[in-house]
Amino acid sequence: MMTINGPVRVRFAPSPTGFLHIGGVRTALFNWLFAKHYGGQFLLRIEDTDEARFVPGAADALMASLRWVGITWDEGPDIGGPNAPYVQSERKQAGIYQPFVDQLLEQGKAYMSFTTPEELDQLRAASQAAGHKSFRFRGPERDWPLDQQRELAATGQPFTVRLKVPTEGTTSFSDLIRGGDGITVNNSELYDIVLLKTTGMPVYHLAHLVDDHLMGITHVMRSEEWVPSAPYHVLLYQAFGWQPPQ
Template identity: 50%
Template sequence: MTDANRPVRTRFAPSPTGSLHIGGLRMALWAWLFARHHGGQFILRIEDTDQKRYDPNALQTLLEALRWVGVDWDEGPEVGGPYGPYVQSERLALYQEWAKWLVDNDHAYYCYCSSERLEQVNKEKQAAGIPPGYDRRCRYASPDELAAFKAEAEADGRSPVIRLKMPREGKTLFPDLVRGEVEFENESIQDAVLLKGDGFPTYHLAVVVDDHFMRISHVMRGIEWLPSAPLHMQLWKAFGWEMPQYAHLPVMLNPNGKGKISKRKPPVDAKGNVLPVMVHDYIKGGYLAPALANLLVGIGWNFGDEVEVFSMDEARERFNDFSRINPSNSAFPMEKLEWINGLYIREKMTPDALADALRAPLEAAGLNVDMETLRKVAPLVQTRIKTLNDVVDMAGFFFKPEFTPPPVEKLIQKKMDAASTKRALEACIPVIEAVDPFTADKLLGAFTELGQELGLNNSQMFGVLRVAVSGQAISTPTFETMEIVGREETLRRVRLAIGLVS
């Protein structure tokens, strides 16, 4: 699995074009876990050579997303390291040097063709039923022809690109840690551009140069990059450098199993709700970092022993190779995430920790949070919410500056009418006044007895009270709510309710 003489060094190399995609986060987690299992290094490298899509704010959101789930890096932005800089746009001279080396050593060539010519070539090929791609005019041009192409480009103010000379015959056999040996026909592979006219490298050149000089031992990337594998292998051979071991990993599909999860076409659930795609959407959505990490690591990777809930420390102990990775793509299970998130809230958080975590979504909803009250509320919602944001609908009423009385129809319970609802509420007043101490247990006993006297079942009796005191049909438990609200405020709200049904 690993070369004992070569230290394990993995990397995650996102492009700063926006918030981190959950598929990218899974890739980072897998690479990080593998490095940590082997006592190796995990490197963060920023691939910003696509200047058209570059977002100056993206780097910070990338770093925030990784730190949120506990991924740390040994080398990279804000950390430094011996093989930096770790931002590709700061390494242009290195790429240009090695692109020229390839030309000088007959592994690459200058191409002077204009974009208009390339477009015309593809149109002609399409019309002839031939696969699109460069026709290698500059590769096979005579010196005189090449001089003419160069002069024409210079007259137009165009700089040449550098293309790789791919072998035209034979096969490239690519060893992959997940898929075994993959075979490619060389004649089907293009002479890819390595260095663009603006001096920036393409992904193909930059990734090989960086992986070499950063001493990367294992490259983990999505299956969508497998068609580029023979091109990269030929680059490693051309340079004469030791190639890392590669693992082309499965991608995550939409929850319905159709198509890769994409931020351009966000997935929707069975009810038509748009599902989050970016990590920051999950942070804002009230999901816990350990729960999301747990889910992502387990999509396509088998922890073993039929265990579905595990910590990253536990995953690290088992992430020793790639044998547990299913090469097939997997659907993203949104419902499972909600289950895992709810489980983490219920079982892996103390009430105080939960109270601290619930403050942010309540304040984001415009509510003024009193922490003393929230610490009383947290245990009540802990077993009832799946995300932190659920607290707003369930218990946000505790923190509203003014109580909002409920609509009359919410007060009236099943098989009751306005008259019976009013009668029940009026009967509540002396009970509320008399219960001592004013605690949930005492209130439960007193109102269970009152319901029996009125011929109401618990669902009716407690439901009337719950809506009267909380203003909503679904809330924290009725009598715990009354205890937190207090006797006087409870009386006031019940009297308001009486007025509503009169």
């Protein structure tokens, strides 16, 4: 039996990269019904940080499709709410994410990475040639003092910001649907994920987590494909000192 403490707040956060597919409808429906069942609130948030795949008009089409199947929301891009704006590109323009990036950098929990895409491709190819099953990148800058990182950034050298993932120990998380003892992974099997692109746009890992925290999301229901990303999200919550949603 699931125990719910306090008001439930869930969200559906699609990316405007095309039409809403049946899997997205399923995820939205589960979140909406969960909120209705527990007398909570259902939020709609548009996660448009993937600039390369952005499709103009897709967000409006997504909202129209949700309404067509009878799903409505308590807060969202078109109706507003206390946590507006509900479109991540607008939240980025409002300066919501940068202070959290700066916090991680100042605390030594993230670092500026100046490795170019071409260099990453070469490192990935070398890793595959060496017979490694996966490529786990950890930038050399993770050991640089922040002042040294900032000096290079000041010259105009493009950089991303990466989470400094621990090289030892384990990371665990529980799943209310899966049940059991949860899932544990060795940190040595992880890599330093990108949090901020060279354009200054936050990636999904950072933006959705900051938004979920600021919007008071209590439960996260999403597709199976995101399970491998969960350890990174747990580590990011730990880096901020926040309690993750269930």
